Amino acid sequence: MKRASKIFTALMFIFLFAPIAILLLFSFNEARSLSVFSGFSLKWYRELLRDTETLKTVRNTLVLAVCAAGVSTVMGTAAAVGIHRMRSRYLRSALDMVTNIPMINPDIITGISMMLMFVFVSRLLGLANSLSFVTLLIAHITFCLPYVILQVLPKLRQMDASLPEAAMDLGCTPWGAFWKVELPELMPAIVTGMIMAFTLSLDDFVISYFTTGTGFQTLPIRIYNMTKKTVTPDMYALATLIFFVILALLLLSNLTDSEDGQKVRAARRAKRAAGRRAPMSPRTRRILYAGGGTLALAALAASLIFAVTETDDRPPVLNVYNWGEYISDGSEGSMDVVKEFESWYRQQYGRPVQVNYTTFASNEDMYAKLSSGAVSYDVIIPSDYMIARMIAEDMLLPLDFDNIPNAQYISDDFRGLYYDPDNAYSVPYAYGVVGVIYNANVVDQADTGTWDLLWNEKYAGQILQFNNSRDAFGTAMYRAGLDVNADDHGPWDRALDDLLEQRSVVRSYVMDEVYNMMESGEAAVAPYYAGDYFTMLDAQADTVDLRFYYPEPTNFYIDAMCIPSCCQNKELAETFINFMLSEGPAIANAEYTYYASPNTLVYENQAYIDYMGQEAMDILYPDWGGFTEKYNAYAYRNLPFDTLNYINSLWETLKIN
């Protein structure tokens, strides 16, 4: 029995720590991969330490978690005691039910519903920038509270009710009985509740995503937004560091705390029963608790004051909202474009400027945030069809090109495109073309060249497909020669039939997982963007030989810089856009993202061509034979709501088959 339980415990801990071991291992990987280990290196730790944006989000996450855990523990414990003593059964069960709600609500709805309320209230009060640290804190406290209460409440119910009564009979006030008898008994549950609250707050991203405002981003959000590209190993380095810090703290506390708690508790009880003062050690412990609490509160207050003073004498702020992993950030010796802009601006204008750079995961997320009216951004970088929608809904401001002289370097191919026919609202940032990536060690050369490879039964179980409806339907529609922007249902039904037929040969529906699966040889065929092919090429395993081709026709997309109507400082925003178009930053961004640039300063630059290599240049910048016409014919357009709704129900049909 004893032995069996030891083995069981050991196996459970192996299960719990296996992924941590993987993180640890791959944080030392030389390549940018979580599936192919190519050599030992410390470079991701160096990257992490100089990645100020990530470190800032770590600080934000910790401040938030400490505040949320502190407030919800105090309020939750008080509430549990109150609920337990409540004499009205009706009120008690009502409160019980309300307490369960945040746990029963899916995160995404808790997030959306709170956002809707905050927006409503701020409109009522006329506050422009209502989503902020405070709303995020309120949301976190709200979803942490039930966990604290549900820890403490069962303990209260389990506790011997005669104990506080005995204390009161012996002359204690109800408060005194609570502090001296009940609270020490409840302490383990309270501490567990607090740790749970802290942990939940630390790890939450869905609720944070909806309730966070301009400029305050937490680590989970940053990681989630990386999924357009791939999660970088410096995140594993961060996880590893956190692991060792916690481990060190654990060892330390175990070394200092050598007393046997059970015995002390028993002794304390016995002595109290004998009417004497409690022994020293629990008292010391109480002092420790109080000290720890004070320390936490002080840290909280300090960070709040820090945050407030920071907002007070801050230089003008520029809020930039972009896709995750979509700007050169200084990693691996590249240019930190945001920092570069700040120092360039100070030099040019003799005054400081601060850029608040935050990221989003999809056009739809960004749109939801902006249309809520509760945030304010100065520069955003959405995709073409979203720009068309935002122009139609008056959400973008026309640009003053006198402030953006560098726009002249944008190639003529990118003028007069459907989403902004008069080139009034946007300046292209990068563009992408969907192609097919395949492993030449598995796929026969003769089978490549068209969309049919994605349906080829020879490679059943090794084919990947997009895990979002628009792109997946797109592959089927380009293959069948259908209009990807069709309004009527016919073409979409037809595409669904093709996708249903394809399902039997599909290995996975993927987004960013495509990197791991293609690099490791787990899958052999995948549709994805040309730029991302090069990211995979850098990290492919020895047994894998990735190649790329464009099927005809295929999808083109453009991401462009725009100024939303909530912009607070338009001239500064235009200065930033102009800076992004200048040679150095534009090349740095193109080299970092591997996406094709519409900027002649970039693709005609010899250093850039040398850096990318001729092969890459041929893939990224082929002779399209009339880019503008092809783009206008095949790019996605904004579809009416009913059509999107219909596609979504077809997508569900595909997924439940």
Next chain:
Amino acid sequence: MNKKARRGSLVTGVTSAPYQLWAVIFIVVPLIFVAYYAFTDNDFRFTTDNITRFFTATSSVTGAGGATGEVRTYMVIVWRSVRLAFLSTVVCLLLGYPLAYIISRASDRAQKTMMTLIMIPMWMNFLIRTYAWMTILQDTGILNNLLAALHLGRVHIIGTETAVVIGMVYDYLPYMILPLYSIMAKMDHRLIEAARDLGCAPAGVLRRVILPLSMPGVVNGVTMVLIPSISTFYISQKLGDGMFFLLGDAIEGQYVAGNLHFAAAIAFILMVALLAAMGVMRRLTDKYTYGGQ
């Protein structure tokens, strides 16, 4: 006695008042927004279409034999979500219960160490941990390389329901262990010894003593695992290879498609169903734990 009770209730009023206020403003009011969205269309006119759509929308499905048939789309999704969530919860309970018990019987120091060890993985972002599971479970992954090296053959796990359940169990197991442990640590072990001394068999001790005493922990643990696993979407996307569509995926998909009202309707139905289920469960266990004493 009477005086004492009155003083007791005075303390009550003070201590739970902030929470009551908070709960009304930040829990109940946002809920009204969900209901409001669920019962309105895009122009905020009253409609029950969203609710009816959930129960009546159909898809044609090709079965294993090649025969096609009509099924109710969301009923299929609900059934799969409930089944996987239930499975994960049962596995969590079966693994977590003995572990929590073992930990609660260990020395104080070992208890502290083991509980911290159980919490540690949760302090590493769960998106990243799920990523790590992909590396372990995929066909060319660590597990298969290990099995191959031991000449045990390969297993295909990733993309199956098993992988999704493994992911959920991994992510939510601590939520099962914590409440169980917190109850068991307070359990009076003399009761167990007494039962044994009086000739109760180990199974009887478990059924008649340990289980009833730890019931509040079981209820909390089950709640804490069942809820997130029924509405998850990230785990099913990453470890299920995007092959499965769970309720969380459906809500997220509707949100991304800009259909907030239908997303709210799905959430509203899910919420009502879960509240009802929890209500029933709580009533039953209250009877069991209190009535049994």
